[in-house]
Amino acid sequence: MTDQSFTTTIGTDRTPESVTAAVTDVRGWWSRSLVGDSARPGDVFTYEVPGVHRSTIEVTEVVPGQRVVWRVLDNRIDFVEDQTEWNGTEIRFDVTATEGGAELRFTHVGLVPRFECFEACRKGWTYYIEQSLGGLITTGTGLPDDEPQAVALSRAQTETTSR
Numbered sequence: 001m002t003d004q005s006f007t008t009t010i011g012t013d014r015t016p017e018s019v020t021a022a023v024t025d026v027r028g029w030w031s032r033s034l035v036g037d038s039a040r041p042g043d044v045f046t047y048e049v050p051g052v053h054r055s056t057i058e059v060t061e062v063v064p065g066q067r068v069v070w071r072v073l074d075n076r077i078d079f080v081e082d083q084t085e086w087n088g089t090e091i092r093f094d095v096t097a098t099e100g101g102a103e104l105r106f107t108h109v110g111l112v113p114r115f116e117c118f119e120a121c122r123k124g125w126t127y128y129i130e131q132s133l134g135g136l137i138t139t140g141t142g143l144p145d146d147e148p149q150a151v152a153l154s155r156a157q158t159e160t161t162s163r
Helices: 016-024 118-139 148-161
Strands: 006-012 044-049 053-063 067-077 090-098 101-109
Touching: 006 118, 016 053, 016 067, 016 090, 016 101, 016 118, 101 118
Parallel strands: none
Antiparallel strands: 006 101, 044 053, 053 067, 067 090, 090 101
């Protein structure tokens, strides 16, 4: 069980094609300040919350209505000892048609419970997939980070006050 990669699933009444289109609109659900492109195989983008997390990711596969796959090329998580835990991991968005719409299964292959960042990363991915991407899919409006520096300051304050 300790080697099971993090997974979460959401259902929607939208089409599988609209789900994969939303996934590739990473600025619409993860962070508005991404650097690079995220829609086609070969695209490379960087997500960063200064002082907290920086990740450079390559889009390796996009099959409209079926799946989107990313590979983490370089990663730094500042709040854990092994800051490169995500390096070489794969992030999958698998879409299945259902009777009433579609199901999205998100899996961060290689993000496993033995990683020091697992709990924090699990919470982060759960929010971004279930709330933000889910909102983008169903209402057209996600909840991406608007200002990563503000997010970093907020997280730092939360950590300081919870000690």
